[in-house]
Amino acid sequence: MFLIGLTGGIASGKSTVSHMLSELGAYIVDADKLSREITQPGKPAWEEIIKRFGLRITHVDGKIDRKRLGQLVFADRQARADLEKITHPYIEAAAKDAIAAAAECGFAVVVLDAPLLIEVGWHTKVDAVWVVYVNEQTQLARLMARDKSDEKAARARMNAQLALKNKLKYADVVIDNNDGIENTKKNVCKAWQEIKGIF
Numbered sequence: 001m002f003l004i005g006l007t008g009g010i011a012s013g014k015s016t017v018s019h020m021l022s023e024l025g026a027y028i029v030d031a032d033k034l035s036r037e038i039t040q041p042g043k044p045a046w047e048e049i050i051k052r053f054g055l056r057i058t059h060v061d062g063k064i065d066r067k068r069l070g071q072l073v074f075a076d077r078q079a080r081a082d083l084e085k086i087t088h089p090y091i092e093a094a095a096k097d098a099i100a101a102a103a104e105c106g107f108a109v110v111v112l113d114a115p116l117l118i119e120v121g122w123h124t125k126v127d128a129v130w131v132v133y134v135n136e137q138t139q140l141a142r143l144m145a146r147d148k149s150d151e152k153a154a155r156a157r158m159n160a161q162l163a164l165k166n167k168l169k170y171a172d173v174v175i176d177n178n179d180g181i182e183n184t185k186k187n188v189c190k191a192w193q194e195i196k197g198i199f
């Protein structure tokens with residue numbers, strides 16, 4: 001099994017590219033999705049988050065109000081570090097399980113889609129790092145359009161991550177996503193053909 005670590009900045013196009021890779025036959029392990037699963041009410045991470053942040057960050061049914069928690073942690077570096085300290089070990093364990101299950105199932109290529117792959121050090125545990133790249137202006141515009149957010153909120157999220165251009169030096173493959181979707185598809189197909197020789 002060949003493990004690709006797919007990363008980039010927020011709204012650089014990771015989900016778009018991972019969807020293309022899924023259509024080509026890869027199995028996708030999505031760290032954002034796992035982060036939602038491990039924080040469901042009653043799970044150990046949920047308990048720890050409530051202990052740290054209080055019930056003010058939950059909805060009436062006990063589920064975490066992600067919008068509220070997001071506003072809090074993207075405005076406060078220490079709060080974000082505390083949240084990451086709680087969630088990352090659980091996300092990592094869940095990702096390991098999902099990768100192992102996909103390998104056992106016979107998938108030749110597994111993609112770990114993780115926005116913080118490099119920041120957390122997971123890039124050292126994959127066979128290849130793919131970075132989805134867009135310039136900063138395009139990233140900001142796509143983020144604001146997708147999340148219907150203003151520039152301040154969008155920049156707060158972008159600034160919570162290693163600048164996208166600084167991720168390029170960790171990349172084995174760079175997928176340029178500045179132009180239209182069809183162009184990105186061509187870039188993904190080209191990189192896919194190149195790794196096909198390996199598996």
Ligand SMILES: CC(C)(COP(=O)(O)OP(=O)(O)OC[C@H]1O[C@@H](n2cnc3c(N)ncnc32)[C@H](O)[C@@H]1OP(=O)(O)O)[C@@H](O)C(=O)NCCC(=O)NCCS
Pocket residue numbers: 009010011012014015031032035066067069070073080083084087088091114115116117157160161
């Ligand atoms: C803060 C939080 C509650 C906000 O929830 P949300 O509004 O539903 O947002 P999402 O979880 O969908 O994340 C949106 C984006 O924020 C960014 N983001 C999430 N957590 C981040 C963090 N700790 N630091 C920097 N950026 C982060 C990601 O880029 C993410 O996804 P995208 O690149 O695919 O667009 C939630 O992101 C969280 O619990 N984060 C901590 C867990 C974590 O670090 N996840 C990333 C795993 S590698």
Ligand SMILES: Nc1ncnc2c1ncn2[C@@H]1O[C@H](COP(=O)(O)OP(=O)(O)O)[C@@H](O)[C@H]1O
Pocket residue numbers: 008009010011012013014015016017142143145146177178179180181184
């Ligand atoms: N090549 C592209 N051209 C135009 N819009 C794009 C392109 N790639 C992605 N988008 C849009 O940009 C936004 C961010 O892309 P997404 O794949 O969700 O990024 P990420 O998963 O990295 O956060 C989405 O609204 C998506 O539809």
